[in-house]
């Protein structure tokens with residue numbers, strides 16, 4: 001274990017610690033009363049329907065987002081597409097247990113992160129996590145209202161997407177900017193943790209889950225097992241305007257393979273395309289079939305671009321692709337998602353502590369240098385305004 005992880009509590013100890021500290025209250029993970037100077041840690045993600053009944057609203061919010069899916073006549077078309085798609089997606093959420101677990105895991109991770117952060121950076125303790133989802137409850141708007149009610153004066157927008165895409169983290173930051181500019185959360189000094197896909201703690205957590213999955217294979221077969229890293233795909237129109245996501249996911253895969261000592265052959269493949277346009281490939285499902293055809297029948301699927309289980313792991317990977325692979329005679333496993341991984345929760349708190357230290361020492365600005373650069377093909381004026389706003393530490 002690397003020295004930075006040496007103080008990591010064991011799984012059970014951390015679980016008990018998190019449960020003791022965290023009384024989940026709506027969108028805020030409350031564990032102590034918070035003085036004015038304590039930063040709110042705002043965990044940004046897309047969210048998912050916690051219950052099947054919330055599926056339609058989730059899809060409607062998602063298709064309404066022009067930063068994710070720019071549609072002609074968006075306000076008219078988005079509700080129609082959402083309505084048509086709802087029954088099929090509802091069935092998928094039913095099959096994975098009645099909803100998306102993303103809120104539960106984000107709250108758990110946030111409480112664990114804050115408990116550790118209080119020890120790692122006592123100068124700003126106690127820390128308090130807020131969840132701000134883009135398409136599901138708690139929506140950014142509701143979290144903004146709650147932050148204002150709590151009189152928050154300092155906040156860190158902490159993306160929960162390890163790798164940056166303008167369609168994911170960018171969309172969440174655009175939404176936060178719109179709410180902030182409208183004064184919905186009062187006068188807050190913002191800074192941003194905008195990407196962390198090669199952080200050693202994140203890499204360690206993924207690598208440990210790969211190692212656990214490798215244990216499912218006979219020792220004599222292990223080094224032949226193909227690691228198929230699978231990330232949510234992007235439309236080629238997004239890739240071709242210069243979006244950094246493909247590069248950053250590749251960097252994560254490279255870092256995990258370095259950590260594993262390049263013990264296995266591997267590929268990075270892409271899943272969850274929606275609609276008829278061209279998307280980044282090779283597609284995960286096609287890759288599984290191709291490997292079966294080549295006689296490479298021992299495979300581990302490794303989710304690399306999301307921090308908890310969701311419909312894409314629990315339905316698409318587990319129920320669709322793994323079943324198809326097994327029908328082709330493959331021995332196919334999936335590495336666990338990060339979910340309640342104590343190594344991962346420790347990584348989140350390390351990332352936040354480092355950010356707080358660097359920012360207060362003036363070693364770094366309110367966001368990364370990389371976040372300041374717009375995609376060369378960007379035509380979205382909000383992106384420019386958003387970056388300018390956060391660069392000024394988000395003064396409204």
Ligand SMILES: C=CC1=C(C)c2cc3[nH]c(cc4nc(cc5[nH]c(cc1n2)c(C)c5CCC(=O)O)C(CCC(=O)O)=C4C)c(C)c3C=C
Nearest residue numbers: 047048068069089100102165167168232234274305310311
């Ligand atoms: C890093 C992760 C993700 C990227 C990049 C991403 C881009 C992206 N997604 C769509 C369209 C849809 N995504 C949907 C669901 C969904 N997407 C992600 C992650 C990324 N998306 C997740 C984790 C989920 C599931 C949420 C959960 O269950 O918890 C959906 C809804 C489901 C469906 O209708 O199939 C759509 C639609 C686009 C267009 C896009 C890039 C531009």
Ligand code: FES
Nearest residue numbers: 166374375378383
């Ligand atoms: S789309 Fe990337 S900065 Fe606007």
Ligand SMILES: [Fe+2]
Nearest residue numbers: 046232233272
């Ligand atoms: Fe998606």
